[in-house]
Amino acid sequence: MPGKISSANNQPEVQIRGKPAANNRKKYLCLVLISASGVLFSLILFHRLIQFEQARIRSAFDDVASHHFNIIKDTLEESVSSLRSFGDFYASSHTIEWDEFDTFSRGIFSRQPYIFEFRWLKGVASEKRKAFEDSLRSQLGEDFQIFDSDGNGRFIRAAVRPEYFPIFYYSVSGFHQPKHKSVIGLDAAGFAERWKAMQLARDTADIAAIQPISCPGEEGVNNVMRMFLPIYANGLSHNTLAERRDNLGGFVAMLFQVDQLFSERLKNVRPAGVDISFFTEPGKKIPFYFLPSRTRSQPIDYSQLKNTSPISWSRSIKSTNQEWLLVCTPSPAFLKSHKIIMSWIVLWLGLMLTSLLALYLRQIINRKEQVELLVGQRTEELCKLSLVVEQGPALVVITDADGAIEYVNRKFIELTGYTLAEVKGKNPRLLKSGEQPPGFYNELWDTIKSGKEWRGQFHNKKKNGELYWERAMISPLRDEKGEIINFIAIKEDATELKKAEDELKLAKENLEIKAQDLVRANEELKKLDQLKSDFVSMVSHELRTPLSIMKESISQVYEGMHGEIPSKQKHFLSMSISGINRITHIVEGLLDISRIESGKFQLNKEMMDLVELAGATAASFKIVLQKKGLKLIEVFPAGKVEVFADRDKLAQVLVNLLGNAVKFTEQGQIEFKIEEKDGSIECSVADTGVGISPENLPRLFSKFEQFNKEITLNRGGIGLGLNISKSIIELHAGKIWAESKAGEGTKITFSLPKK
Numbered sequence: 001m002p003g004k005i006s007s008a009n010n011q012p013e014v015q016i017r018g019k020p021a022a023n024n025r026k027k028y029l030c031l032v033l034i035s036a037s038g039v040l041f042s043l044i045l046f047h048r049l050i051q052f053e054q055a056r057i058r059s060a061f062d063d064v065a066s067h068h069f070n071i072i073k074d075t076l077e078e079s080v081s082s083l084r085s086f087g088d089f090y091a092s093s094h095t096i097e098w099d100e101f102d103t104f105s106r107g108i109f110s111r112q113p114y115i116f117e118f119r120w121l122k123g124v125a126s127e128k129r130k131a132f133e134d135s136l137r138s139q140l141g142e143d144f145q146i147f148d149s150d151g152n153g154r155f156i157r158a159a160v161r162p163e164y165f166p167i168f169y170y171s172v173s174g175f176h177q178p179k180h181k182s183v184i185g186l187d188a189a190g191f192a193e194r195w196k197a198m199q200l201a202r203d204t205a206d207i208a209a210i211q212p213i214s215c216p217g218e219e220g221v222n223n224v225m226r227m228f229l230p231i232y233a234n235g236l237s238h239n240t241l242a243e244r245r246d247n248l249g250g251f252v253a254m255l256f257q258v259d260q261l262f263s264e265r266l267k268n269v270r271p272a273g274v275d276i277s278f279f280t281e282p283g284k285k286i287p288f289y290f291l292p293s294r295t296r297s298q299p300i301d302y303s304q305l306k307n308t309s310p311i312s313w314s315r316s317i318k319s320t321n322q323e324w325l326l327v328c329t330p331s332p333a334f335l336k337s338h339k340i341i342m343s344w345i346v347l348w349l350g351l352m353l354t355s356l357l358a359l360y361l362r363q364i365i366n367r368k369e370q371v372e373l374l375v376g377q378r379t380e381e382l383c384k385l386s387l388v389v390e391q392g393p394a395l396v397v398i399t400d401a402d403g404a405i406e407y408v409n410r411k412f413i414e415l416t417g418y419t420l421a422e423v424k425g426k427n428p429r430l431l432k433s434g435e436q437p438p439g440f441y442n443e444l445w446d447t448i449k450s451g452k453e454w455r456g457q458f459h460n461k462k463k464n465g466e467l468y469w470e471r472a473m474i475s476p477l478r479d480e481k482g483e484i485i486n487f488i489a490i491k492e493d494a495t496e497l498k499k500a501e502d503e504l505k506l507a508k509e510n511l512e513i514k515a516q517d518l519v520r521a522n523e524e525l526k527k528l529d530q531l532k533s534d535f536v537s538m539v540s541h542e543l544r545t546p547l548s549i550m551k552e553s554i555s556q557v558y559e560g561m562h563g564e565i566p567s568k569q570k571h572f573l574s575m576s577i578s579g580i581n582r583i584t585h586i587v588e589g590l591l592d593i594s595r596i597e598s599g600k601f602q603l604n605k606e607m608m609d610l611v612e613l614a615g616a617t618a619a620s621f622k623i624v625l626q627k628k629g630l631k632l633i634e635v636f637p638a639g640k641v642e643v644f645a646d647r648d649k650l651a652q653v654l655v656n657l658l659g660n661a662v663k664f665t666e667q668g669q670i671e672f673k674i675e676e677k678d679g680s681i682e683c684s685v686a687d688t689g690v691g692i693s694p695e696n697l698p699r700l701f702s703k704f705e706q707f708n709k710e711i712t713l714n715r716g717g718i719g720l721g722l723n724i725s726k727s728i729i730e731l732h733a734g735k736i737w738a739e740s741k742a743g744e745g746t747k748i749t750f751s752l753p754k755k
Contacts, residue, residue, distance in 0.1 A: 042350025273334025417463030
C-alpha cells in the first residue's frame with residue numbers, strides 16, 4: 001500500500017508505491033486460460049497416441065505369440081504321433097522281441113532327440129504273477145520278482161494287487177544295455193499318479209500324460225513329461241469300456257524333456273521376445289515349462305501371470321486326455337524394443353510450447369508492472385536509508401570537497417547543540433577544543449584527500465563549551481569519473497568509553513603490580529617447600545641408620561643372645577621394637593614422598609603376575625585377620641593376570657590398602673578383588689569398617705590426612721600411605737579412586753593398563 005515517510009528536519013516527503021492494483025486481473029485470467037488450453041490439448045493428444053501405440057504393440061505381440069503357439073502345438077502333436085506309432089508297431093506283430101523294441105525306439109530317438117526313453121509295461125494278472133516271475137528267473141536270476149520302489153531308492157517285493165504292469169522292455173537314448181536288467185520287473189502300477197494316468201489311457205483307448213515324478217534312475221532330470229499308450233491284445237476288440245479293460249495287453253511309456261523339445265524348436269524363431277509358461281492343468285500353481293528365465297521354485301498361477309505383465313496371451317491345447325494351457329508374456333527385451341516414446345515426445349513438446357507461450361505472454365503483461373515495482377522498491381530503499389542516517393545512533397556529517405558542511409543528522413544536533421542552519425557551509429573545525437595538536441588535523445586531511453579512509457578519535461567541544469570524546473570514520477565519496485565530491489564522517493560519542501578505558505588502564509597497572517608481588521611470594525614459597533623437602537630427606541636419612549642399630553640391638557637382647565631376661569622386660573622390649581617399626585615406617589614414607597616430589601622415585605618394571613602378588617600379600621595378613629576375627633574374601637581370576645609394573649612398588653600399594661582395611665574394620669569382612677576389563681585391569685579392597693564422610697572423601701589421597709584420629713593414634717600412621725599409593729599408581733599410567741559411606745565401609749580401587 002502507498003505510504004509516506006518524512007525526516008525529522010522537515011525534509012520533503014517521499015512517496016512509496018506498493019504493488020500494482022488488481023486492474024490487470026483480466027490479463028492474468030486470459031494468460032491462465034491460454035496455458036490451460038495448451039496443456040489440455042497436449043494431454044488429449046498424448047492419450048490418443050498412447051492408445052494407438054498400445055494397440056500397435058499388442059498386435060505385434062499377438063502375431064509373435066500365435067507363431068510360438070503354432071510351433072509348440074505342432075511339436076507336441078509330433079511327439080504324440082511318435083508314441084502312437086508304437087501302437088501300429090504292436091498291431092503289426094503278435095510277438096515283439098526286445099531287440100525289435102529297442103531298434104524301433106532308437107529310430108525315434110534319432111529323429112526326435114528330446115525323447116529319451118521308451119518302456120514296454122507288460123500286463124500280468126494277479127493269478128499269473130508266479131508263472132511270470134518263474135519264466136524270467138532263468139534269464140534274470142533266481143531272485144527275480146515283480147517289485148515296487150519304497151520312495152527312497154530301495155526295491156521291495158510288489159504288494160498284492162489285481163494286476164501288475166512291470167517293466168518288460170526298457171530302451172534309453174544315448175547308451176545300450178541289453179534289457180536293462182536292473183529295472184526289469186518294476187511295477188508301474190505301484191506309483192499312484194502313474195496308475196491313475198494308465199487307467200485313464202486304458203479306459204479312453206488314448207494316450208494319457210502326467211506331470212514328472214521322481215523314480216529310480218531319473219535323478220537330476222527336470223521338466224520331464226511321461227505319456228502312456230494302451231496296447232490291446234492283438235485281434236481282440238476294444239470298442240467298449242469292458243472290452244478295453246478285459247483285453248488290455250500292456251502300455252508303452254514314453255518320456256521326453258519339455259525343455260529340450262521346445263527350446264530346440266524355438267531357438268531360431270524370429271522375432272524373439274516371448275516368455276512362455278506351459279501349464280498341464282489350468283488351475284496349477286506352478287507351470288510345467290518355462291522359457292526362458294523363471295524357475296520351478298517360483299509359485300505362480302495364471303491370474304498372477306496376467307497381473308504381473310502389461311500384456312498376456314493364452315491358448316488351450318487339448319491332447320493326451322487333458323487340457324494344456326500356454327501363456328505368453330512379453331520379455332523385457334520385447335518391451336524394450338517396443339517402448340512408447342513418440343507419445344511422450346509429443347506431450348513434452350506440447351507442454352514445452354505451452355510453457356514458452358505462457359512465459360512470453362507473462363513477460364509482455366508484467367513488463368510495465370516490473371518497471372513500476374522496481375521504481376517503488378528503489379524509492380522505498382532510499383527512504384529507509386534516509387531514515388537510518390537520520391534516526392540512527394551514529395553522528396553523520398557530510399561535507400563538500402573543500403570541507404564545508406552540507407548535512408548533519410539529528411544525533412549530531414542532540415550531542416553538539418548546533419542546528420543544521422548554524423553549521424551548514426562551515427568547516428567542522430568549529431568543534432575543535434584545542435586539546436589536539438595541528439599535526440593531528442594535517443595528517444587527517446592528507447589521508448582523506450588522497451582518497452583513503454581515516455579512523456581516529458576527536459577531543460571536541462560542544463556549543464555550550466563542554467568537552468567530549470568521539471570516535472570517527474571519515475571516507476571520501478567519488479563521482480562516476482572517480483573524482484572526490486564529498487566527505488562523509490560517521491561518528492559516535494566515546495566520552496564514557498574513554499573514561500572506562502582510562503579506568504581500565506589504571507586497574508591493569510595496579511593488577512600488574514600485584515601480580516609481580518604474587519610471583520615473588522610464589523618464588524619464596526617454592527624455596528621454603530624445597531627447604532622442607534631437603535630437611536625431611538636429610539632427617540629421614542639420618543634417622544634410618546640409628547633406628548636400624550637400635551632395632552637390631554634390642555632384637556638381640558629380646559631374643560636372649562646376651563643372656564636370659566625376665567618376661568616382664570621382654571614385654572617392654574617388644575613394645576620398643578614395635579615403636580621402632582612404626583618410626584621406620586614413617587621414615588620410609590617421608591623418604592618416598594621426598595623422592596616423588598623431587599622426581600627421583602624410580603620404577604623397575606617387569607612382566608609380573610598380579611594374581612600371584614595379591615595372593616602373597618593376602619597371606620601376610622593371615623595372622624592379623626585371625627586376631628581381629630575378620631574374614632578375607634579373595635576374588636581372583638583362575639589364571640594369570642600379567643601387568644608390566646614394578647613388583648615391589650605394587651606390593652607396597654597392596655599392603656597399604658589391605659593394612660588400612662584391617663586397621664579401620666572391627667568386625668565383618670574384607671573383599672580383595674581382581675578383574676579384567678576392556679583395556680585395563682582393576683584391583684579393589686572393600687571393607688565393612690567405619691567408612692568416610694562425604695565431606696572428607698575428596699581429601700582422602702592428600703598428604704597427612706587422618707579422619708579417624710582415635711584409631712590412628714592407637715595404631716600408628718601419619719596419613720602418607722594413600723598419597724604414596726596414588727603416586728605409585730599414576731606413575732604406572734593408572735588411576736585410583738575411593739567409594740565410601742560413613743559407618744558402612746570403604747572401597748578403594750585402582751586400575752592399570754593391560755600389557
